[in-house]
Amino acid sequence: MSEKQRLLEAAVDYVADQGIGEKSLRQLAAALGTSHRMLIYHFGSKEGLLVEIIKTVEARQLAVLADLAEVEGESPGDAARRFWQRIANPALWPNERLFFEVYGQALQGRPGTTHLLDDVIHSWVRPLTEMIAAQGFPAEQAQNLARLGLATSRGLLLDLLATGDRAGVDAAMEQFITMYEAQLPGRATPLS
Amino acid sequence: MSEKQRLLEAAVDYVADQGIGEKSLRQLAAALGTSHRMLIYHFGSKEGLLVEIIKTVEARQLAVLADLAEVEGESPGDAARRFWQRIANPALWPNERLFFEVYGQALQGRPGTTHLLDDVIHSWVRPLTEMIAAQGFPAEQAQNLARLGLATSRGLLLDLLATGDRAGVDAAMEQFITMYEAQLPGRATPLS
DNA sequence: TCCTTCGTGTACCAGATGGTACATGTACCA
DNA sequence: TGGTACATGTACCATCTGGTACACGAAGGA
Numbered sequence: 001m002s003e004k005q006r007l008l009e010a011a012v013d014y015v016a017d018q019g020i021g022e023k024s025l026r027q028l029a030a031a032l033g034t035s036h037r038m039l040i041y042h043f044g045s046k047e048g049l050l051v052e053i054i055k056t057v058e059a060r061q062l063a064v065l066a067d068l069a070e071v072e073g074e075s076p077g078d079a080a081r082r083f084w085q086r087i088a089n090p091a092l093w094p095n096e097r098l099f100f101e102v103y104g105q106a107l108q109g110r111p112g113t114t115h116l117l118d119d120v121i122h123s124w125v126r127p128l129t130e131m132i133a134a135q136g137f138p139a140e141q142a143q144n145l146a147r148l149g150l151a152t153s154r155g156l157l158l159d160l161l162a163t164g165d166r167a168g169v170d171a172a173m174e175q176f177i178t179m180y181e182a183q184l185p186g187r188a189t190p191l192s
Numbered sequence: 193m194s195e196k197q198r199l200l201e202a203a204v205d206y207v208a209d210q211g212i213g214e215k216s217l218r219q220l221a222a223a224l225g226t227s228h229r230m231l232i233y234h235f236g237s238k239e240g241l242l243v244e245i246i247k248t249v250e251a252r253q254l255a256v257l258a259d260l261a262e263v264e265g266e267s268p269g270d271a272a273r274r275f276w277q278r279i280a281n282p283a284l285w286p287n288e289r290l291f292f293e294v295y296g297q298a299l300q301g302r303p304g305t306t307h308l309l310d311d312v313i314h315s316w317v318r319p320l321t322e323m324i325a326a327q328g329f330p331a332e333q334a335q336n337l338a339r340l341g342l343a344t345s346r347g348l349l350l351d352l353l354a355t356g357d358r359a360g361v362d363a364a365m366e367q368f369i370t371m372y373e374a375q376l377p378g379r380a381t382p383l384s
Numbered sequence: 385t386c387c388t389t390c391g392t393g394t395a396c397c398a399g400a401t402g403g404t405a406c407a408t409g410t411a412c413c414a
Numbered sequence: 415t416g417g418t419a420c421a422t423g424t425a426c427c428a429t430c431t432g433g434t435a436c437a438c439g440a441a442g443g444a
Binding site: 102145182 | 210212213214293295296297299302332333337342345346350351353354355361365368375
Binding site: 216217218228229232237238 | 430431432433434
């Protein structure tokens with residue numbers, strides 16, 4: 001692995017812990033055991049470094065999704081539960097905090113961050129839609145459910161990161177999954 | 193209204209538009225037609241200003257909630273729809289973008305922002321729980337539904353602010369409300 | 385009239401900022 | 415051996431940063 005790559009990984013770990021907002025190149029460099037001169041050397045400019053950090057954060061987030069291979073014979077509700085258990089894992093919190101920090105800055109148009117907005121929804125909704133459609137939902141409803149499930153997960157994650165109240169948030173997610181299970185095709189729908 | 197109050201309101205409007213992240217006192221002051229000297233004079237320090245801005249953002253957010261007086265004879269689903277219509281109103285987007293930007297920074301422990309985390313969940317969940325409990329839900333489930341509804345709304349709002357896809361996000365919310373209506377007490381629950 | 389409060393302009397400060405110039409070291413390949 | 419690509423240290427730069435010192439003026443109450 002190149003020195004550049006090593007520095008980048010270390011930089012992401014550091015800003016995941018400390019926040020990316022107010023850090024100067026010199027602070028960053030000192031924490032990584034190098035000099036601000038080297039960061040400019042490898043990444044061209046501060047914004048160049050920012051862009052690469054964000055790409056890494058994005059990649060780490062997507063890795064969580066990609067890791068969710070399907071389990072044979074698992075019910076849709078249990079798949080959702082496993083999905084949530086994985087996302088809510090405290091080991092991922094630093095990266096998720098950083099994700100939301102950058103998301104917020106991207107919404108405000110900070111240079112170098114806005115490309116994150118292009119994929120932040122659809123790179124998740126696309127695969128989730130496929131998984132849900134495989135349960136027998138019509139395509140359009142599957143997409144609505146994917147988008148809804150993503151939003152609910154992110155919203156509850158924001159709650160969890162703010163309050164740390166794992167039990168309360170878990171209960172809310174369980175409520176959601178219960179409602180989802182009641183919608184599954186092949187089940188009597190109380191309204192029809 | 194004091195000069196300080198006037199400046200504060202103008203400052204919040206400005207950072208709602210431009211982001212609060214990288215702005216210096218001088219940039220802020222220039223945009224407000226004053227000098228950085230005056231900002232220090234009125235708010236003591238940059239962080240003092242930051243704190244007051246955040247309080248204002250928080251207050252504006254809560255004003256949206258407080259404005260949701262109950263409507264006689266409205267069904268629970270329609271109340272939820274009205275709730276969402278109000279939140280998703282584009283006129284509120286700048287304030288909401290700023291809200292999420294500050295939220296992200298608070299999660300990373302930026303000084304002067306973290307007090308937002310104390311109330312960001314419960315000041316919404318408390319009143320929502322009451323409204324939902326009034327529909328006949330048991331207390332605990334009402335709280336779960338409130339927390340879930342808040343998270344879902346915020347998650348879909350993040351989606352909306354990133355993609356601008358009002359139709360897609362509305363459809364996802366409609367899916368959620370449909371699932372919610374199916375849970376209402378006094379209705380046959382398909383699992384029991 | 386005097387005094388106090390509020391607001392403001394000008395000028396300054398020490399320190400930090402992102403970025404650059406230039407020389408140097410080290411490894412490996414021809 | 416010489417060269418070339420990567421990496422690094424030192425020193426410097428103009429500019430900007432949050433914050434301060436001080437003087438000044440207008441308003442208003444005693």
